Amino acid sequence: MSVTIKDVAKKAGVSPSTVSRVLSNHPRISHATSEKVKAIMLEMGYHPNIMAKSLVSKTTHSLGVILPKPAEELFLNTFFMELIRGIVAQANRSGYDVVLSSGSSEQEEVEAVSRLVYGGRIDGAILLYSRKNDPVVDFLSRNHFPAVLVGRSEQHKNIISVDTDNVQAAADATRHLIQMGHQRIGFVSGPPELVVSLDRMEGFKMALNEANLEFHKDWIVEGEFLQESGYRAMSFFMNLPERPTALVVVDDIVSFGILRGLHELGYKVPEDIAIVSFNNIALSELSTPPLSSVDIGIYHLGYTASQALIQAIQEKDPDKLVHQRHIVPHRLILRQSSMFAPSRN
Helix, strand or coil: CCCCHHHHHHHHCCCHHHHHHHHCCCCCCCHHHHHHHHHHHHHHCCCCCHHHHHHHHCCCCEEEEECCCCHHHHCCCHHHHHHHHHHHHHHHHCCCEEEEECCCCHHHHHHHHHHHHHCCCCCEEEECCCECCCHHHHHHHHCCCCEEEECCCCCCCCCEEEECCHHHHHHHHHHHHHHCCCCCEEEEECCCCEHHHHHHHHHHHHHHHHCCCCCCHHHEEECCCCHHHHHHHHHHHHCCCCCCCEEEECCHHHHHHHHHHHHHCCCCCCCCCEEEEECCCHHHHCCCCCCEEEECCHHHHHHHHHHHHHHHHHCCCHHHHCCCEEECCCEEECCHHHCCCCCCC
């Protein structure tokens, strides 16, 4: 015979409604009562009927995380793993599960998201990227579906977003290289359709302009957030008749590719070329040399995105959430890769 809520309530000495509130993580239930009831559930082998609960409450207690590309390529960059770790930590703390979804094209992404939304499988969605003219954001906005964007949307100002001030962060990185005496500074960017690439490029240009330094289009390379993109960028720069003495690189993983290529050719960092990167992943301080990198609080970005989405799902007045933009602070972590003044420029 299966265990019921009434059985759990009787053994815990509480009402069945209290057990229901524990299951839904009701804020008015004390931590002590919640822990006591959960322990008795475990002891008695009680498992709530999630499907029946969803039909009654019209909620699934599941968040959809929309990945920007096929998972096998995505997880080559630890940025996304750390971001998802933050999302899952807050979701689990609030009693929500996380559903991952991806597609190999924009059309496949829209189809995957529509299946989750129309199938009633999630209560809200988190997008791990921000693109220009994003059809997934268009779909979620048209359907007034709770969503949070990690990044900034150029078209949809009413979507909730969690972001770094990427313009300021890139300007800070560039200013550091200028202060070290560099006048020929290149930029290794991400895909041009991503807003983060545009914002970091803007901050880079802003810092050059402040210092009255010329912006050279020949010293700009665009690519994916992969090591191979950095490796190819390094080959390009080293073959220029006049190359930069320093680089601002959009991502630590890309910087690892640059370091590998420079090492193979016998160049030294920072003596031959200085590097400042972004994300400050754990491996950045273990590279040779250790990377100067802008810490954007990846885990905190994910945690805050999850927190903001759950708030949006539970908010009875959606108008209160319009134009919400959460900015996670950044800081420049200086290491050996940029701590060298050029002998000539």
